[in-house]
Amino acid sequence: MSDQPLTEGEIDLALSDLPGWSHANDRLERTWTFPGHLQALAAATGVGLLSERRDHHADLTVNYDKLRVSVTSHSAGDKVSAKDTDLARAVSDLLG
Numbered sequence: 001m002s003d004q005p006l007t008e009g010e011i012d013l014a015l016s017d018l019p020g021w022s023h024a025n026d027r028l029e030r031t032w033t034f035p036g037h038l039q040a041l042a043a044a045t046g047v048g049l050l051s052e053r054r055d056h057h058a059d060l061t062v063n064y065d066k067l068r069v070s071v072t073s074h075s076a077g078d079k080v081s082a083k084d085t086d087l088a089r090a091v092s093d094l095l096g
């Protein structure tokens with residue numbers, strides 16, 4: 001998969017099929033809310049394992065019952081690449 005930065009148009013097109021995700025500051029981000037802290041931690045572990053399998057890693061922030069997932073491609077000069085839209089889709093498939 002390409003490490004080239006996507007254009008604004010390509011990112012907008014990808015976001016039209018990624019409900020809940022937003023694009024700002026060269027990142028794609030989405031936040032999930034869970035019944036409690038342990039569920040948020042478990043979700044973060046799931047995303048971590050998924051990222052390891054893909055060798056493309058999301059930045060994860062847990063705040064009590066919330067998990068924020070943020071993706072960008074260091075290899076694309078800290079811009080959004082197809083690796084990020086692909087990872088975002090996989091995270092949405094995992095977390096709903």
Ligand SMILES: C[C@H](O)[C@H](O)[C@H]1CNC2=NC(N)=NC(=O)C2=N1
Nearest residue numbers: 055056057058072073074075076
């Ligand atoms: C060597 C390894 O493939 C690279 O360092 C990977 C690992 N995970 C990564 N994750 C992210 N988000 N961006 C990268 O450029 C990246 N590069």
